[in-house]
Amino acid sequence: MRIFLGQGISIFTYLVIIIALLLYVIWGWPNEEAWLSLLETTYAQIPFGVWIVFVLAFISFGFSLNTLQKVRSQEKKIETSLRPLLAETFEPSKKKYTQTKRMQATVTQLEQLILTQRKTLQRITNEKAETQDRIIQERLVQERQRLARELHDSVSQQLFAASMLLSTMVEIEEAKNGEVPKTLMQTEKIVQQAQLEMRALLLHLRPAALHNKTLKEGLEELLQELQEKVFFTIRYRLEEVSLSKGAEDHLFRIAQETLSNTLRHAKATEVDILFVERDNLAIFRVQDNGVGFEVGEGKNGSYGIQSVRERAVEIGATCKVVSVPSQGTIVEVKLPIEKPVAQPINLEKITTAERSE
Template sequence: MWKQLNSIRYMYIRSHLYGLVLNTFILLSILLSIYVWFQPEWLSAGAILLFTFLYLGVGFFMALYAGFRSSGDLKQRLDYISTMITQLSRGKLSSRIYFHESDEIAAVGDELNVLGEKLEQQKESLMKLADEKSELARSAHKAATIEERQRLARDLHDAVSQQLFALTMMAQAAMKIFDRDPDKAREQLEEITQMALQAQTEMRALLLHLRPVHLSGEPLTEGIASLIEELKQKCMIDFDLQVDEVEQLPTTVEEQLFRVVQEAFSNILRHANASEVKVEITHDGEEIFLHIADNGIGFDTEEKKTNKASYGLKTMRERCEEIGGTYSLRSRKGEGTHIDLCIPINVGEKEAEG
């Protein structure tokens, strides 16, 4: 009720009524002044009252009529503007509004048209950027897939394929000398056994790269524990896993740390010749610490920088830096290898999905 009385139309009617009341008081004051000063015979008190009431009655209906008529066009034009704004808010950016008048309301309509054109242009630009981003993401994924396949193919050729070829040649040679020199054949069979074990270790290390990148909904600690249990069944390495419970880690951090652990295990299987591996995950409320150590043969870190086998170490460093962490590697020949990661994170803040 009160909302309707505050509308444009009723505001116009009220303004006309205010004018009517003001004019009535002015006219009444003039007539009373004439009556008091000149006292004409034609102007009496009854005539003044009659004229005043007639003026108020006729003026009231005229104010209503004039208020409705004068506010009708303005209300219609404001309704057009309101409809235009509603359509823009709903995404119909091609809507336009035009007035024949040249007043302030027409200027507002023109500004809304300009705003609609700019929003439409921005929408087209955003759609184009979204398409380009999607295409770049597909290209990046495709390039990463091709790179990983090339790497696996290269590793298979450089390690497993050559070892299998050597096994074939040594097995054929052992068969040829078996009858005339059994001892020599036995030595070659022992070498064949060692090479077969090495090829098997290489293959297991490469298979780690074919595991899913995601944890499939598992927490990081459970994913690492499952990976270790799988490796225990396939290789003679004693794993020592010590983890602190860290709840609600961001998904990106969990996945990158899991991939770092996978890469580290792959390097240990292929190059370290270790019998013990220790994995520690701790946190102090603001940072997560990952420590991976083995008792393998170790290596010279300076020589590794120029060796193609350092690809895995470079990948681990890059994954750590992607999540804002610091990466540290310590190794010496005959003293094993130690890898330390420090990742800043606010424990308890889950990463927003989507």
């Protein structure tokens, strides 16, 4: 009601102001001749001015009432349209609950699908990285083999020829004069040392893969080939030991590193190689009677020995280096062998079988 009266009075005031302004425009400033005629002129014994006020009041409050009715009508429509939504909000129906459960199940399936796709992408990425690493390793092996072939066919052959010529010259000088010049002897030693360095390098460049051979077979082939090219005695004792492919490859590379160090630094006349199995341990040992070195010196931490130790750690083995100056060096690697665990006997099954018999 207050809204109705307030709105009606406001509209009536605006209309009165508008009519007054119109009369001012027509008649000018209020005067007795024009403005008093509104009170003197009557219709049905009521002054014309009163009729104007009555009409304006009727229009104002009629418009206010009409507006109020429209607002109430819109409020009812809104309330009618919102009532079902409010009912669903505060009193969820069984259908609403079923739709929620279906939506949750769909979200769960999407999460599982995303997780599966993520794992697949990770697996593909890992496989791609492994493939690239394998390709790089294969290329490295091919390059090592190429370098080994070129060095063997060129530099190694030339050093061998130079060594043979120097040996012949030494024999001739010794036959003529009874002694050999020191410079000639030093040159022969330098060439022989260069041959040892070259053979050590070729040994280091040799592929570490055994190519479907056991470690014993690979070591035998390596040592037989080495015996034909060195000036010292090689003795070896090798046994068949059951090891994993990775362990055999690492031990073969350790053998290459150790023999390469012996060729370059030991100046030995005898080398003994041992590969046996004792007390569930695979034991690989290289022993020489060379110049040796102090264990506390820098040679003990040289690249070759350090590489051997790192490879031993990678396969869970222990590496021991013992060296005495002027007496020789021993490099020993021990690797625990994992034996297959025997399956326990099921006594219940045996008892049941005996009873059934």
